[in-house]
Amino acid sequence: MFVRFYLEEGLEKLARWLRFLGHEAYLIKGPVSFKSVKPDGVFITTSRRWYERLKKAGLECFLVPRHEFKLQLRAVVKHYGLKGELSLERCAFCSSRLEPLTGEELKRLVPPAALKEATDFRRCPSCGAVFWKGSHYERMKKKLREMLNGLD
Template sequence: MTESWRFLVDENLLGLLRWLRILGFDAIAFQAVPDSVLIHEAQVQGRILLTQDRQLVADFPQAILVAADEPKAQALEVAKRLKLQITAPLTRCLKCNAELKEVSKAHVNVQVAPKTLEIYDQFFECPVCRQIFWKGSHFKKLMKEVEAINQALSG
C-alpha cells in the first residue's frame, strides 16, 4: 500500500482530489464549509490540508498552497514538494476513497457485462459504494498518466 500520506483538499481542488486517489493516496474534501472546519478536520484527522486560498494558509501555516491550475499539474506539484513515492496507484475508489478489494468473477457476474467477464480475469470492488473496477482500457490510460508523473518525479 502507498505511504500513509493523508490529504484534505478544499473545494477548489476537486480535480487534485481525484488525481491523489488515482496515485493511491487517501484524499478527502469538504465542500461549502468555513475554513475553520477545514483546519479542525485536518488537525483531528491528521491530514495535510491542500488549498489555493492564501488566507487559509495564513490562518493555518501547516496547509500547503497549491500554485498550479490544472489537476494533473497540481498532483505533480504536491508529489514533488512532499517527495511522495507512488507505490500503489489505482488502488482506491475514485468516488469515495475506500481501498479497493479484489473479488472473484463469480462475485461480479451480475454487475459486469458478459463480454467484460470473457476478457478480464481480475476484478476489484469498492467496499463502500460497491463500484466494480477491472484493468481495462481506462485503467491502462490512467497507468500511462501515472508513469508520466513518476518520470517527472525522477527526472
C-alpha cells in the first residue's frame, strides 16, 4: 500500500525511514497550519491538539508518541499496513523518486570501492544524492527487522 505522508518538524528521522520504505514523506517546516497540511496524504503529528483539529476538519492525520522513534515507526507501519522492507525508490533527503545511474555519470559520482561492491546505483534528480546497496544496506535491513520485530 502506498501512502503519502506529511510530517511536522521534529519528525525528521521518521520521515527518513518512511522514505527508506519507499513512501513519499515531506516535512512541514515551521508552525503547522491548515494551509500547510495537504489533503492528498496523511499528516503525522505528536500534538494531540493538532490531531483533533485536523480530524475535525476532515483531514487524514495520525498521532504518534512524542519521543520514541521506534514506537513512531512501528505505529505508522502497523496502522497503514506498510511493507516493512527497504526500498531504493525514494531519496532519503528530499523524497524524490530515484533514477538509475549508469555510464559516465556512474563512474564520476560513485567511489571506486562502491563500484566493486554493489551493482544497483540510483541518483536523486532533485538534490543529486547517490544511493546504492552497500554494506550499510544490510545493516539497515537488520535494524529495520529489529525495530519492527513482532508486528506481523
